[in-house]
Each structure stands twice: as C-alpha cells, then as structure tokens.
Amino acid sequence: EAGVAQSPRYKIIEKRQSVAFWCNPISGHATLYWYQQILGQGPKLLIQFQNNGVVDDSQLPKDRFSAERLKGVDSTLKIQPAKLEDSAVYLCASSTPGLIYNEQFFGPGTRLTVL
Amino acid sequence: AQSVSQHNHHVILSEAASLELGCNYSYGGTVNLFWYVQYPGQHLQLLLKYFSGDPLVKGIKGFEAEFIKSKFSFNLRKPSVQWSDTAEYFCAVQESSSNTGKLIFGQGTTLQVKP
Numbered sequence: 001e002a003g004v005a006q007s008p009r010y011k012i013i014e015k016r017q018s019v020a021f022w023c024n025p026i027s028g029h030a031t032l033y034w035y036q037q038i039l040g041q042g043p044k045l046l047i048q049f050q051n052n053g054v055v056d057d058s059q060l061p062k063d064r065f066s067a068e069r070l071k072g073v074d075s076t077l078k079i080q081p082a083k084l085e086d087s088a089v090y091l092c093a094s095s096t097p098g099l100i101y102n103e104q105f106f107g108p109g110t111r112l113t114v115l
Numbered sequence: 116a117q118s119v120s121q122h123n124h125h126v127i128l129s130e131a132a133s134l135e136l137g138c139n140y141s142y143g144g145t146v147n148l149f150w151y152v153q154y155p156g157q158h159l160q161l162l163l164k165y166f167s168g169d170p171l172v173k174g175i176k177g178f179e180a181e182f183i184k185s186k187f188s189f190n191l192r193k194p195s196v197q198w199s200d201t202a203e204y205f206c207a208v209q210e211s212s213s214n215t216g217k218l219i220f221g222q223g224t225t226l227q228v229k230p
Contacts, residue, residue, distance in 0.1 A: 003158075031216060042119070042205050042220030043159075055215050091159065095216055104218060106151075106159040 002026065004107035006092050012113045018080040021110045024073070025094030031055075033104060034067055034077050035091040043091055049075060079112075087114045117142045119208050121221035128196050129229050136191040136224050138206030145211040148189040149218065150180055154202045162204070165189065166211065176200070198230045 005024040013019050025032050030051050035043035046065065047057040052072040060067070064083070069075040079086055089111050093104040122137035140146065150162040163174025170182040180191045189206060206221040 033217075040124075040222065042207075042222050043218075044220070045217055048215060048217065056217060093159075103161060103164070104216065108158045 004092055004094050004105055006090075006107040006110055008110055009108060010111050010113075012115065013082055014115050015084055016081040018078065019082055019112060020076050020078045021090050021092075021112075023075045023077070023092030023107060025075075025092070026105055029094035029096045029105075030072070031095045032069055032075050033093040033095075034075070035093065037089040037091055037109070039088070046077070046090075082112075082114045084114050087112060117208060117210070117219045119206055119219050119221035121204075121206055121224050123224045124222070125225045125227070127227045127229065130198055131195045132228075134191070134193040134196045134200070134226070136204055136206075136226070138189045138191065138221060140187050140189070140206075140208045140219075142187075142208060142210070147209040147211050148180075148182060149207040149209065150174065150178070150189075150191050151205045151207060151220075152202050153205070159205070162191070196226070196228050198228045200226060201228045202226060 007022050032049045034046045036046050037043040046060045047067045048055040049069040052069050065079055067077045089109040091109045092107045095104045119140045148165045151159045152162045153159050162178055163172050165172045165182045173179045178193050180189055182189050203223050203225050205223045207218040209218050
C-alpha cells in the first residue's frame with residue numbers, strides 16, 4: 001500500500017513570497033490533515049478535511065494560509081505571503097475512521113525555510 | 116484546552132540502558148493515547164497506541180507504554196535500547212468521543228543512543 005505522498009520535500013523562499021504544498025493521501029482515506037511542525041515542537045494541526053469538506057480549521061491563520069481538497073482526494077496548502085515564522089515542516093496525514101480509534105498515517109513532510 | 120507535556124527534551128543513553136520517557140496530558144474526558152517515532156530522515160510512524168483494556172500496551176521494536184489514568188500519564192519504556200532507537204519520540208492524545216480524530220502532540224523527546 002502506497003503511503004502519503006508530499007511534494008516538494010524542501011522549499012526555500014523569501015518573506016512575502018507565496019508557496020504551495022501538495023499532498024496525496026493513502027487511497028481510500030477520507031480524512032486528510034495538515035500539520036505544522038516548528039523546530040523543537042510537536043506537530044500542530046492546521047486544518048482537517050473530511051472528503052472535500054473542512055472539519056476543523058480553527059488553528060489555520062486564515063489571513064495568509066489557505067487549503068483546499070476540491071475532489072476529496074489530494075490537497076494543497078498555500079501560504080501567501082510567507083513570514084519568517086512560517087519556517088517549519090508541513091506534514092500531511094490521512095486516516096480512515098475506525099470503530100475504536102482513528103490512526104493517522106503521515107507523509108514525509110515539506111521543510112519550508114523562509115529567509 | 117487539551118495539552119500534552121513530555122518531560123524530557125533530550126535524552127542520551129548508552130546501548131543496553133533502560134529507557135523511560137514521560138508523557139502527561141490534561142483532559143478530563145476519555146482519550147486515546149499514542150506514541151509516534153521519527154527516525155532520522157524518515158516520516159512519523161506509529162510506535163504504539165492505547166484506546167481501552169489492558170493499560171500496559173506493547174508496540175513495535177520492544178517498546179511498551181503504561182496508561183495510568185489517575186496520573187494522566189502514558190510513559191514509554193524499553194528495557195534495553197539499541198543504537199537504532201536513536202530518534203525523536205512524540206506522545207499524542209486524541210479525544211475518544213471525537214469524530215474528528217484530531218491529535219494533540221507533545222513537544223517531543225530526542226533520544227540519542229551511544230554505541
């Protein structure tokens with residue numbers, strides 16, 4: 001079974017520029033998550049999709065971050081314009097609801113450096 | 116709000132030493148608990164999980180964790196570490212009653228095992 005795919009793996013931009021990340025979840029997984037992991041911290045949820053609908057975006061800085069999952073499969077996360085504090089690893093995860101618990105499978109992440 | 120605290124940021128051990136990584140969470144309801152591991156250059160992967168039943172759970176690679184409800188703790192243990200256990204370890208909490216599956220992560224513990 002193929003895992004969660006993300007691209008690019010690394011991205012370096014200057015502040016005020018725009019950047020987009022792509023994620024393709026495990027086939028059949030209805031739920032998709034984007035996490036932000038700042039160096040020295042644990043991942044923090046930015047947004048969660050169930051199929052193509054947003055379930056939770058309470059932690060997404062909506063003035064600069066946006067995300068979409070138009071067809072309920074792959075997803076893009078965009079930052080426009082980027083700030084220095086956006087430097088982090090952006091992780092995508094997917095899951096399929098289970099009866100008892102919800103196990104998430106993570107992609108390799110995209111490491112963003114904002115100069 | 117839920118939070119997860121990992122007691123140690125950086126642990127250095129020699130091979131064959133015993134390991135215990137602390138994890139405490141704050142949440143009044145029923146939770147599912149996870150330990151994730153991130154080996155150098157690899158993505159986050161599930162080490163073990165607890166959702167109900169025996170509070171002592173066993174995971175991959177000889178790891179185990181004990182859920183102590185009265186202490187809101189879920190400490191990770193391994194009797195004898197190997198150099199290959201060098202990695203970053205994250206404790207995470209998920210509300211059992213939630214249908215979103217949102218994970219709250221601790222800040223992580225970096226384990227360095229000296230050969």
